[in-house]
Amino acid sequence: MVKNLIRWLFFGLFLFLVLNGKMFLWLAIFGLSMVLSLFWGRIYCGYICPMNTVMIPAEKLSVKLGLQAKKVPKILKTNWLPWVVLFLMVAVTAFFKKTMSKDLPMLMALLILSVVVTLRYKQYVFHNHVCPFGVLQKWSGKNAKRSHRVDAASCIGCKICEKTCPTGAVLVEQDTGKAVIDIAYCLQCGNCTEVCPKKAIEPWA
Numbered sequence: 001m002v003k004n005l006i007r008w009l010f011f012g013l014f015l016f017l018v019l020n021g022k023m024f025l026w027l028a029i030f031g032l033s034m035v036l037s038l039f040w041g042r043i044y045c046g047y048i049c050p051m052n053t054v055m056i057p058a059e060k061l062s063v064k065l066g067l068q069a070k071k072v073p074k075i076l077k078t079n080w081l082p083w084v085v086l087f088l089m090v091a092v093t094a095f096f097k098k099t100m101s102k103d104l105p106m107l108m109a110l111l112i113l114s115v116v117v118t119l120r121y122k123q124y125v126f127h128n129h130v131c132p133f134g135v136l137q138k139w140s141g142k143n144a145k146r147s148h149r150v151d152a153a154s155c156i157g158c159k160i161c162e163k164t165c166p167t168g169a170v171l172v173e174q175d176t177g178k179a180v181i182d183i184a185y186c187l188q189c190g191n192c193t194e195v196c197p198k199k200a201i202e203p204w205a
Contacts, residue, residue, distance in 0.1 A: 003046075003047060003189070003190065006047050007047055007048075007052070007053040007056075008053060010047065010048045010049075010050070010053070011050045011053045011054070013026075014026055014050040014107075015050075018105055018107055018108060021103065023103065023105070023107060026107065029048065030044060030133060033048060033137070034136065034137070034140045035140075037137055037140045037141035037144060038140060038141070038143075038144065038145070039144060039145045039146055040141075040144060040145075040146055040147070040188060040204060041141040041144035041146075041147040041148075041183055041186055041187075041188045042134075042137040042138065042141045042185075042186060042187050042188055043188045044133070044137055045127065045133070045134055045137050045187045045188075046187035046188045046189040046190075047188075047189075049133065050107075050111055051110065051111055051114035051126070051131060051133075052123075052127075052166075052187070054111065054114065054115055055114050055115065055118040055123050055126065055127075055166075056123075056166075058114075058115045058118040058119055059118050059119075059122065059123050061119070062118065062119045062120070067119055067120060068120070068121065068122065069120050069121055072121055072122075072125055076117075076121065076125050076129050076130065077125075077129055078129060079129070079135075081129055081130055082129065082130060082131055082132045082134065082135035083132070083135065085110075085130060085131070085132045086132030086135070086136075089106045089110070089132065092104060092106065093106050110131070110132075113126075113130070114126050114130075114131070117130060122166075123166040123167065124166060124167045124168045127166065127167045127185075127187070128167055128168070128185060138184045138185065139184075141183065141184065141186075142183055142184035143183070144183050146204040146205065147181070147183045147186060147188065147204065147205070148181055148186055148188060148190070148192065148193060148201055148202065148203050148204065148205070149181060149201070149202050149205045150178065150179045150180060150181060150200055150201050150202075151200045151201070151202060152176070152178045152200075154198045154199065154200035155178045155179050155198065155200040156197075156198055156200075157172045157177040157178055157179065158172075158197065159172050159179075160195050160196065160197065161179050161191075161192035161195060161196055161201060162179070164191040164192055164194075164195050165186075165191060165192055166187060166189065166191065167185045167186070167187055168185065169181055169182045169183075169184075169185035169186040169187070170182075170186075170192050179192075179200070179201070181201075188203075188204075190203055
């Protein structure tokens with residue numbers, strides 16, 4: 001699929017930049033994506049983020065091996081944890097830069113953490129409650145001008161879209177029986193659009 005190709009191309013670019021000590025260039029890409037998220041939501045999380053790219057096969061492997069836990073610890077359900085992770089990343093990087101003149105590959109550490117978490121829990125846990133980049137994208141993309149949206153007139157409330165969403169951004173409301181998408185959590189990945197039997201979810205409408 002085209003979107004998977006895009007993800008792995010960006011993943012290759014990420015590895016190239018980080019392994020060649022050009023981490024600031026990747027951070028520049030993230031900075032640009034923050035601006036783009038104002039218009040197209042969390043496209044960084046859905047297509048560019050290396051963590052998301054490896055989390056997809058990690059979750060599939062975890063499900064196949066029966067490693068997924070049904071209960072998620074309370075600390076992995078909080079909204080403050082991503083900010084703690086962000087603070088620690090910045091603090092540790094600054095400390096080693098100042099004391100040892102070395103740049104620690106903190107993004108690689110975050111990549112490994114994303115796989116470890118997803119081998120045990122559903123993707124939404126890392127996306128929504130651990131990833132510092134995700135919480136920043138959630139903030140900047142919550143009022144995106146263009147995003148995946150549901151045509152309520154066509155929606156039959158089958159909940160197939162709910163099951164395929166990696167972040168829990170799609171929810172069929174009990175009172176209306178119609179699906180709605182929380183733009184702040186939507187990765188713009190298009191999974192819901194692909195599985196909707198009535199083609200009720202419009203991409204970047």
